[in-house]
Amino acid sequence: MTSQHLITPEDLQKLLASNPASVLVCDCRYDLVDAELGRRAYEASHIPGAVFVDLGRVLSGQKNGSNGRHPLPDQRVFAEQLAGLGVNADTLIVAYDAPGGSYAARLWWLARWVGHSKVVVLDGTIDAWTKAGFELTPTKPAARSRGNFKQGVSLTKSVDLANMRAGLGRADRLIIDGRPGDRFQGLNETLDPKAGHIPGSLSRPSKDNLNADWKLKSPEVLRAEFARLLGDRKPAEVVASCGSGVSACHLLLAMELAGLSGAALYGGSWSEWSAQPDASIELGAAKA
Structure with missing residues (x-):
């Protein structure tokens, strides 16, 4: 079932069929050893309409050698990146990754960190989507117009x-x-x-x-x-x-x-x- 923080493949499919403009699906697949593995997996096949959101380039800030492997991004910069992906104030962000991964949860947390409450994680990852019988595609979606999302009060x-x-x-x-x-x-x-x-x-x-x-x-x-x-x-x-x-x-x-x-x-x-x-x-x- 869908909750405040999770969405089922069935409910996501219904949203994509009825009102795709209201949803931004984000493919967050990544590998800590092979940083390009997630992008290659996305380019091979992904949930229709999904955009690729990279842990190293979008979900992390600049490293300086002592602030960790994936430091938090600047809040203002990250909020701007969400808007650049087409996120409006009322857009539902749906994050997913590969089985066993926590990268979708990173996007979920960051979106709430900059004040966007409408964000959920696909329960069961991309594996649940395919097991439910829904298709994947290699076709990348057309870029969306810039959204109106602005950084708000942090929810985390x-x-x-x-x-x-x-x-x-x-x-x-x-x-x-x-x-x-x-x-x-x-x-x-x-x-x-x-x-x-x-x-x-x-x-x-x-x-x-x-x-x-x-x-x-x-x-x-x-x-x-x-x-x-x-x-x-x-x-x-x-x-x-x-x-x-x-x-x-x-x-x-x-x-x-x-x-x-x-x-x-x-x-x-x-x-x-x-x-x-x-x-x-x-x-x-x-x-x-």
């Missing part, structure tokens, strides 16, 4: 490196790390120069938000699972982190679905934290 929260340092060890701060468990423990770090996790973090791999069919777990299941992590802490005390601020957005999407609003994103995440010469690091399983 973020924290920076200074805030993370100041909050380290505080009783009212809970860091949840969305990387796979082996990377969290420092056993298999292949993307960043240093291994481990931010001290005091808890591990919640983003894949744990999903069922075997790549669809998000039910709100009730997600709420129960996150409640075990939070204990007596409030969602507003949570900061979601990961490798570079991507799968952490998937954690925040899952928390929203669970009715646990108010958590923040650490956009730089481990790739920024570990790049600091004086960074404190923990290895192994979570201590709490």
Whole structure:
């Protein structure tokens, strides 16, 4: 079923058939090792009408060597990019990616970050679309006229490196790390120069938000699972982190679905934290 944050393939197909101008479908497929894999997959076949939105070029800002692999873009610039894609104030943005990916959730979070509430993720990814019997196409859509979207009041929260340092060890701060468990423990770090996790973090791999069919777990299941992590802490005390601020957005999407609003994103995440010469690091399983 379609919710405030998710849309089913069936409901998306109906929208595209009845009022395609009201929807902007965004293909967010990407690969952290092969940065051009998503674009090649899009050019081969994609959901009809979809535009390609690249993690490195659109959903991230400029790197300076110490601010992480996918730093958050400038809010004003990103809002302008949405308008350039044809987004109006009332346009429904639908983000999708490949099975197991969190890149659609990054677009979902960023759109809300610049004040656009009408944004959803295709539940089950492109895999669910094809399993539902709907077609893919290699044909790129015609460019849309510039939209009227303007940056508005942010609907999400973020924290920076200074805030993370100041909050380290505080009783009212809970860091949840969305990387796979082996990377969290420092056993298999292949993307960043240093291994481990931010001290005091808890591990919640983003894949744990999903069922075997790549669809998000039910709100009730997600709420129960996150409640075990939070204990007596409030969602507003949570900061979601990961490798570079991507799968952490998937954690925040899952928390929203669970009715646990108010958590923040650490956009730089481990790739920024570990790049600091004086960074404190923990290895192994979570201590709490």
